[in-house]
Amino acid sequence: MTAAQTAAPAAATAPITQDVMTIPRKLPEGGKVNLVGLTREQLREALLTAGTPEKQVKMRLGQIWLWMYHWGVRDFASMTNLSKDYRALLAEHFEIALPEIVTRQISADGTRKYLLRIAGGHEVEAVYIPEEGRGTLCVSSQVGCTLTCSFCHTGTQKLVRNLTAGEIVGQLLVARDDLGEWPEVGQGSIEQRLVSNIVLMGMGEPLYNFENVRDAMRVVMDGEGLALGRRRITLSTSGVVPEIARTAEEIGCQLAISFHATTDEVRDVLVPINKKWNIEKLLTALREYPKLSNSERITFEYVMLKDVNDSDADARRLVRLIQGIPAKINLIPFNEWPGSPYTRSDWERIEAFADIVYKAGYASPIRTPRGEDIMAACGQLKSATERQRKSRALIEAEAGL
Secondary structure, eight states, X not given: OOOOOOOOOGGXXXXXXXXXXXXXXXXXXXXXXXXXTXXXXXXXXXXXXXXXXXXXXXXXXHHHHHHHHTSOOOOGGGOTTSOHHHHHHHHHHEEOOOOEEEEEEEOTTSOEEEEEEOGXXXXXEEEEEEETTEEEEEOOSEESBSOOOTTOSGGGSBOOEEOOHXXXXXXXXXXXXXXXXXXXXXXXXXXXXXXXXXXXXXXXXXXXXXXXXXXXXXXXXXXXXXXXXXXXXXXXXXXXXXXXXXXXXXXXXXXXXXXXXXXXXXXXXXXXGGGTSOHHHHHHHHTTHHHHHTOSOEEEEEEEBTTXXXXXXXXXXXXXXXXXXXXXXXXXXXXXXXXOSOOBOOHHHHHHHHHHHHHTTOBOOBOOOOSGGGTOSTTOOOOGGGOOOOOHHHHHHHHTO
C-alpha cells in the first residue's frame, strides 16, 4: 500500500526514543516473553536464560524458528520434534502472541484492511493488496506518527508509541493466517506466495523506530523462515537523513522517499520534516544509497495535489533534482479523506506530468488507487479510535494554507 508517508512540523520532528528490544538476563516474573520478533541472537539468549543447555541451544533455536516462521505454529505443544518436558519449559516461560484483529474490511478490489489491537489496547492498521502474480502487505511501524504531512490522514493522529519488532512481524503473521498461507507441517515452501512483498508504508515513520524495524526485517528476511528477500521489502521514509546510510548498511532493502514537492517552500508545508533536512540534504544522502545497499534504484513517491505540486514546471524541476540518481517516480493520485485540505489533480494533468518525467528517461507509473472504499489507500490509514474529525479550517490552519 503504499503510502505517502507522513511528516511533521520542525518543532515535532524529534523521534520518541525507545530502547532496542533486548532479552533481560532474568526472565520477567509472572509474565512470559513473546518469541515473535526476536532475532536469532535474541532468541538464543532467551532460550539459554530459560534453561536450555548450551550444547542444545543451536538445534532448539532452529527447530522453534521453523515451527514459528515456516509452518506458522503458535502452540508449543504442537512442536512434536521437541521433547514433552522441553515443550513444557517453553510454555512456562514464553508465548507466541500476535496482534488481535479488531476488524477486517475487504474492498471491492480485493484489498484487505486489518485494524489490529496491540499491547496497551492501542490500534494500528495494516493493508494487504492482491495483484496479479504477487501480493503486497503494507505494515505500520508506529501507533500514529510524529510527523504531520498535511496531505496524510495518519499525520492527523499524534504519535502514541513505537511498535516493537514483534508487533511489526506480527502484522505479517496475522495476514498469512487470514490468507491461509502456511504450508502443511512437514512440507516445503508453498509454490506461490500470497504475501510476496512488504512495504513499510503504513502508519508511522519507520526511521524513527529504526532498531525495531531493522530487527523485524531481519526476522522477515531469514531464509529458513518467512524468507522474503531484501529486494521484496521497501521502506518508505519522509527523509530522516541521518538514518538513510544506516538503513543501507543494516537492512539493505529497497528505499522509497515520500518526496511530493520540488521546492523547499512547498515541501516545508507538505512534508514539514523538510524544515530540518531540506531537499538538498536529502538528495545528497540518497545519491550514496544504491552504492551502499546494492539497491537497483530509489523510488520517489509523489502525491498529485491539484494546483499545489502538479505543474509542468514541477515535473521539469523534479527531473533536474534527481539527475544522476537511479530512480523511478511513483505518481500517486491523492486519496481524499474527511477534512482534507487538498483535492486530487485532474487525470489529464497527472498524465501530462508523467509524460514529462517519462520523456526525461525515468519510469513514471501512475499508481492505481486501491481500497479507497474502505479508507485503505495511500495516506488514508488511521486508528479507528483516533479517527476524530477535525474541521477543514483547523487542518488548513495547521498546514499553513
